[in-house]
Amino acid sequence: xxxxxxxxxxxxxxxxxxxxxxxxxxxxxxxxxxxxxxxxxxxxxxxxxxxxxxxxxxxxxxxxxxxxxxxxxxxxxxxxxxxxxxxxxxxxxxxxxxxxxxxxxxxxxxxxxxxxxxxxxxxxxxxxxxxxxxxxxxxxxxxxxxxxxxxxxxxxxxxxxxxxxxxxxxxxxxxxxxxxxxxxxxxxxxxxxxxxxxxxxxxxxxxxxxxxxxxxxxxxxxxxx
Amino acid sequence: xxxxxxxxxxxxxxxxxxxxxxxxxxxxxxxxxxxxxxxxxxxxxxxxxxxxxxxxxxxxxxxxxxxxxxxxxxxxxxxxxxxxxxxxxxxxxxxxxxxxxxxxxxxxxxxxxx
Numbered sequence: 001x002x003x004x005x006x007x008x009x010x011x012x013x014x015x016x017x018x019x020x021x022x023x024x025x026x027x028x029x030x031x032x033x034x035x036x037x038x039x040x041x042x043x044x045x046x047x048x049x050x051x052x053x054x055x056x057x058x059x060x061x062x063x064x065x066x067x068x069x070x071x072x073x074x075x076x077x078x079x080x081x082x083x084x085x086x087x088x089x090x091x092x093x094x095x096x097x098x099x100x101x102x103x104x105x106x107x108x109x110x111x112x113x114x115x116x117x118x119x120x121x122x123x124x125x126x127x128x129x130x131x132x133x134x135x136x137x138x139x140x141x142x143x144x145x146x147x148x149x150x151x152x153x154x155x156x157x158x159x160x161x162x163x164x165x166x167x168x169x170x171x172x173x174x175x176x177x178x179x180x181x182x183x184x185x186x187x188x189x190x191x192x193x194x195x196x197x198x199x200x201x202x203x204x205x206x207x208x209x210x211x212x213x214x215x216x217x218x219x220x221x222x223x224x225x
Numbered sequence: 226x227x228x229x230x231x232x233x234x235x236x237x238x239x240x241x242x243x244x245x246x247x248x249x250x251x252x253x254x255x256x257x258x259x260x261x262x263x264x265x266x267x268x269x270x271x272x273x274x275x276x277x278x279x280x281x282x283x284x285x286x287x288x289x290x291x292x293x294x295x296x297x298x299x300x301x302x303x304x305x306x307x308x309x310x311x312x313x314x315x316x317x318x319x320x321x322x323x324x325x326x327x328x329x330x331x332x333x334x335x336x337x338x339x
Contacts, residue, residue: 002268006284007275047316053309057302060242061264065249068267100301101288102268138230160271164278174278181270192241195234200313202231207320 001071001114001156001182002096005104012163017109020086023117027086034080041080044204044211048076049088051200055193056092056115062185070193071152074145075200077120078127079215089116114155123148137218141201146194153182153190 008016035042055072062068076085090112096102103111123144130140161175169176205212212218249263275282292298 004268004272004284005288006286007272007282010285043316043319047313050309050312050316054306054313055309057306057309059266059302061245061249062267063245063248064267065245065263066267066270067264095305097288098290099292100298100305101291104286104288106286156271160275164275164282166278177274177278178271181267181274185267188241188245192238195238195241199231199234203317204320207317207324 001068001111001153002093002103003107003110003156003160005097005101006106007104008107008110008159008163012159013106013109015109016107016113016159020090020109020112020117023083023086024090024112027083027088030081030083031087034084038214041211044079044208045076045084045088047200047204048079048085049091051075051197052085052088052092053095055196056096060189060192062188064181064185066181066185068153068182068185068189070189070196071115071119071149072193072197073116073119073152074123074141074148074193074197077123077148078141078144078201078217082117082120082124085120086112086116089120092116110156110159114152114159118155119148119152122151137205138198138202141198142194144194145197146190149190149193150183150186153186154179157182 031045035045052072052075055070057069059067059069071089073085073089076088090108093103093108093111093115097104097108097111126147127140127144130143131137135143157175157178160178161171164174165171166173166177205218209218245264292301
């Protein structure tokens with residue numbers, strides 16, 4: 001999902017930067033407020049960031065014959081709300097852009113938008129929907145994390161198709177090409193990300209039942225079950 | 226089932242990651258005799274499609290620092306994963322010990338109360 005350095009035309013690069021900035025700013029405000037209210041959640045925020053750090057470093061082979069990586073933003077979005085992941089994802093992407101030449105500074109806005117904004121908001125919405133439909137906690141977490149992962153890559157395809165419409169087929173033809181690379185490759189990885197997020201969620205629910213209850217993610221009956 | 230859930234999930238993740246290695250056939254070498262690389266990055270493939278759609282497009286900005294070799298790049302990726310995994314492991318260890326101590330303390334109180 002990393003659009004490479006310099007591979008978005010100037011106007012698009014600036015546009016996505018402007019679109020992403022308010023989310024990052026509000027995310028910082030939101031994180032500060034939550035940590036001030038519950039200082040003991042600081043470590044848990046670190047875990048959410050660390051999870052995204054690990055998962056976005058793992059390039060996993062996929063059935064299409066190319067490699068891609070999960071994003072790990074679903075966990076933090078469920079724990080701290082979708083806005084909180086915008087600054088966290090921005091840090092991960094900045095690290096990769098500066099040290100690894102993976103992604104880039106000019107494409108940072110677009111990459112933040114797909115990975116750290118669309119993904120977390122999708123995770124949050126899917127989780128709420130699944131819970132309201134009485135899906136179990138594990139199933140809800142799985143759906144939230146995997147759809148967030150997939151939508152991140154669909155967003156990247158949209159961004160590239162907007163910047164590089166096909167001379168004949170226009171936006172849709174271009175989108176089909178990019179989605180063929182990103183979204184299809186991502187399907188098994190999205191499933192993996194969903195499963196990994198359920199794993200870490202199980203571990204957190206086992207040892208920190210009180211924190212998760214405070215965050216209104218679980219109720220007592222489910223943690224004990 | 227609940228007890229083995231994480232183990233089963235881990236196995237499923239490994240299968241999902243490893244299965245493509247068998248499922249994807251190595252492509253025939255091209256007419257120029259060069260082997261077609263498989264399992265490259267999807268990001269690189271997207272770069273190829275961009276130059277297909279718009280052959281004149283020139284990237285207008287270069288990465289400030291690029292890892293000097295593939296080895297150094299994989300070291301940095303390993304470092305990124307290690308830092309994250311280290312922190313998660315530390316947190317789970319702390320949380321587990323905390324819960325155990327709390328349970329022991331509650332057990333002692335019960336014993337003293339009797």
